[in-house]
Amino acid sequence: MKSAREQVAEALARIEERNGACNAFVEVYAEEATTRAAAIDERVAGGEDLPLAGMPIAVKDNICTKVGKTTCASRILEGYRSPFDATVVGRLEAAGAVIVGKVNMDEFGMGSGTEHSVYGPTGNPWDTTRVAGGSSGGSAAAVAAGMVPVALGTDTGGSIRQPAAMCGVVGLKPTYGRVSRYGLVAFASSLDQIGPLTRTVEEAARVLGVIAGEDPNDATSSTRPLHDFVAASRETPWNLRVGVVRGWSSAKNHPAVDGAMERAKGVFRAMGAEVVVVDLPHAEHAVSAYYIVAPAEASSNLARFDGVRYGRRAEVGAGEGLEALYVRSRSEGFGAEVKRRIMLGTYALSAGHCDEYYKTALKVRRRIKEDYDTALGTGEHGEGARCDVLLLPTSPTPAYPIGEKGNDPVSEYLQDIYTVGVNLAGLPAISLPCGLAEVGGKELPVGVQLVGRAFDEAGLLRAAGMFERASGFSGVSAPGV
Amino acid sequence: MTTKPRTLDDIEQVDLIVGMEIHVELATKRKMFSGAPNPAAPSDGTSREEPEPNTLIDPTVLGLPGALPVMNKRAVELSMMVGAALGCRISEFTKWDRKSYFYPDLPKAYQISQYDLPLCYDGAFDLPSLDAEGRIDPQGPERRIGIIRAHLEEDAGKLLHEAPGGRAIEGSIVDLNRAGTPLLEIVTQPDLRSADECVAFARILRDICRSLGASEGVLQQGHIRFEPNINTKITFFDRSTATTPIVEVKNLNSYRSLRLAIEHELAEQPRRYLQDGREMGPGMKTTRGWDDKREVTFSQREKEDAHDYRYFPDPDLPPVVIDDAWRERICSQVGELPHRKQIRYMDEAALSPAEAQALTAEPGVAAYYEAIVELLIDKDDKYRTDREHAGRAAANLLLQSGAKHANERGVSVDRLGVSPQHAAEIIFLREDGRISAQGLDELFGLYASGEAGDETAESLAESRGMIVVRDEGALEAWCDEVIAEHPAIAEQIKGGKDQAIGRLIGEVMKKSKGQADAKTVREMLMDKLKA
Secondary structure, eight states, rough: OOOOHHHHHHHHHHHHHHHHHHHHEEEEEEHHHHHHHHHHHHHHHHOOOOOTHHHHHHEEBBBBOOSSSOOOOOOOGGGOOOOSHHHHHHHHHTTTTTEEEEESSSGGGGSSOOOTTTTOOOOOOTEEEEOOSSSSSSHHHHHHSSSSSEEEEEESSSTTHHHHHHTTOEEOOOTTBOOOOOOOOOSTTTTTTEEESSSSSSHHHHHHHHBSOTTTTTTTOOOOOOOHHHHHOOOOOSSOOOEOOOOTOOOOOOOHHHHHHHHHHHHHHTTTTTEEOOTTTGGGGHHHHHHHHHHHHHHGGGGOOOSSSOOOOOOOOTHHHHHHHHHHHHHHHHHHHHHHHHHHHHHHTTTTTIHHHHHHHHHHHHHHHHHHHHHOOOOSSOOTTTEEEEESSSSSOOOOBTTTTTTOOOHHGGGGGHHHHHHTTTEEEEEEEEEEEEEEEEEEEEEEEEEEOOHHHHHHHHHHHHHHHHHHHHOOOOOOO | OOOOOOOGGGGGEEEEEEEEEEEOOOOOBBBBBSSBBBBBOOOOSOOOOOOOOTTOOOOOHTOOOOOOOOOOHHHHHHHHHHHHHOEEEESSSEOOEEEOOTTTTTTSSSSEEOSSSSEEEEEEEOOEOOTTTEEEETTSOOEEEEEEEEEEOOOEEEEEOOOSOOOOEEEEEEEOTTOOOEEEEEEEEEEEOOHHHHHHHHHHHHHHHHTSSSSOOOGGTTTTEEEEEEEEEEEEESEEEOOOEEEEEEEEHHHHHHHHHHHHHHHHHHHHHHOOOOOTTTOOOOEEEEETTEEEEEEEEEEGGGOOOOOEEESSSSSSEOHHHHHHHTTOOOSOOHHHHHHHHHHHHHOOOHHHHHHHHHHHHHHHHHHHHHHHHHHHHHHHHHHHHHHHHHHHIIIIIHHHHHHHSSSOOGGGSHHHHHHHHHHHHHHHHHHOOOHHHHHHHHHHHTTTTTOOOHHHHHHOOSSOOOOOOHHHHHHHHHHHHHHHHHHHHHHHHHGHHHHHHHHHHHHHHSSOOOOHHHHHHHHHHHO
């Protein structure tokens, strides 16, 4: 087994070599990582058993680390240094992992292509003229390009799974409450979850085992018991029941995505799983509900960025007053997409519109959750379809060209059609590579996602591990890697 | 048709209508949603100094990116107790809502509060009458004050416009020491009808909060802040009436300013009405501040009720479910409220309102007093049927010797270190005539200073030579001598002028070198003179 120093040196060399092409890393902590790796080697030599000894990890730029800056790819947090580590960072480091750098994202997690970033877009390692997906595009690209074996991402409406699918890696969004959000700069607090992007299901399971679990600093973290996720990922489930969702009229899939779904069903059937069709009658409305709930929470969460205490403060002349300080700092600090969502959310919560938008969206959210619960046999109203997992596309299209969605936010929002319902329902889901498709003369990865029961990541990883072994789609490297 | 403008002379009567909002900073160790120390926590008695700005903070108080709130359960429990004391119902299910507005003292640009499901609601409180000194008048009528709600929220920080110590600065300092302090906001129905009633309610609420340990209740430090919502009903001689718009006066932190602000508005609102003709209605409520120097209110914000705070449930905090067991465990700790205690002490031991108030003002003192009374009653058949006597004796000890030593040491009497047991022993010695009044005070002082340790009062009095002379023969001899030496005074007393006896008692005491018991001496002299 390689020493921590070797693993970290290798990662740093690959970042040096490959990051220029795809702009995944926004900061690299070469010196600190090397020092830490040496310390871990000493601890291991001293007999300590560290589950992630020396594993180089990239961290999305919205997760607080004492090392380096934490900016959410936003101008408003220009130069911001967190005085504390996120709980997940502390747990990873305690387990022997080494943070090698911060990776790119859509500003505050708002976007589906890592194009809305103060650091510029991240290119997809499979075709750098195309997006890496988003908002955890930097995390997905860093893993897909072989720069690091593991990256942390965050998923509010698909931001781990969709870039994982577009970059051909594994992306796991845990159940809401499974992983502490302490130190995750909030986008939409009732939807955000941190999770790993990895090359294999087992690595995702290993990282989940380290970062999951109750945290006294996060009141929404769950006390539900953890399982041996690595063991689960190696098991083959018996009598697996896989639900395939009946098509939604508003979903216009790229043929490559339909092809991947057929391949996935074939793999499950070949492994003896029963594939059944289920209905999620309200799931079609998930995007509408999501684009009320998430911006509403975001408008409140991002109100604290006012230029008063930290981050970027606009120049304000003497006598211009407080209002000018607020307006100018926020106008200059936030990008267009973030402003759009702050305005959407503020409107949805304002007196006279709150019932029509926000409260209606919450009702739809409840219906969507009931749909998923019924399909997964955990509903209050009968056993439903009793599926162990649901199989859905991750994204309706493979990676699209950088700049394509520039003037069409709604088309970008529709990228989330298969992912946001899972966040609204709070369920765990994993995106798995499901082969390649030729698009525009280049081979691009296509993913599918499995959705599991709440807090049953073990069951989800069991199905995902079986799929991965049977399909052989994981671990396929981007060209030139 | 034109009518002549009306003047103050056309007004027959003005009725005052006040509903109070009272903010109470809870005395938890830590802040409402973070582990940072709470400036309103009970002081340890060593330092009352204002901490340096921005020293009682952490990432959550600062609203740093990634920091999260975690509910302080103790603050919820203290609020439940205050709510129960005010006769409120306690919610089985409550939640936290974000109230959004931008201000530099509000780090997250929202305040975590409770919007539509307050922790406590639908209360009723029977307010006793207070006399001119603010003491309970048990003969006065009680008034029932409705409590709309009592909800919990976090306090904001402060803007300082000068440096600590008063040095002038350019710009302002944002001090977040107070930010995140647990704040219980109590809202009454508009049931209060006079400034006196408002002050009475404020005083009694403060006593309740202190007795429950819910707040330190130091008004000068802003632990309790009053925001009366004031309007008036004007009746004209022509029988027509008008109701003036509600004025909310913000942030009053003394009884005096509360009284003056209400009286000011009572006088001003009819004048304002005659000028602008505005009556109560939607969008008419205004917010005014209080100028303590000029003793007037001043306009702060028009259309207070038009502000849109965009309330929505805080997704960082799970709702709070309060089951019967939890509620009962907490509410059963409320016990007898201090104003009820005062009335009982006046009743049981014939204490004056001032004495009863003194014994119930500090949370620990009443318990200390009652412990001594119970020991007096338990120990000796003499007091078993005479609670009044025991109560009087204990009150005398605590309000005389006790108060003196407590003052000297700057602590409350229950914290002097004199156990109820020793206090009771001292009282027994005195009641039995075995120590003098001076001896009683000395003994108490010996215990309070720690010199006495755990020795019993009796052995302490003996070893220090404080047991009064019991030799009836010697006493009688001294009494006879004194009567013989002061025949004129003796005659006066025989003639019915009892108060003259003090001089004779003093002479006997001199002869005994202070070792005689004055009470015994008095009785003996009386027997001799009146026989």
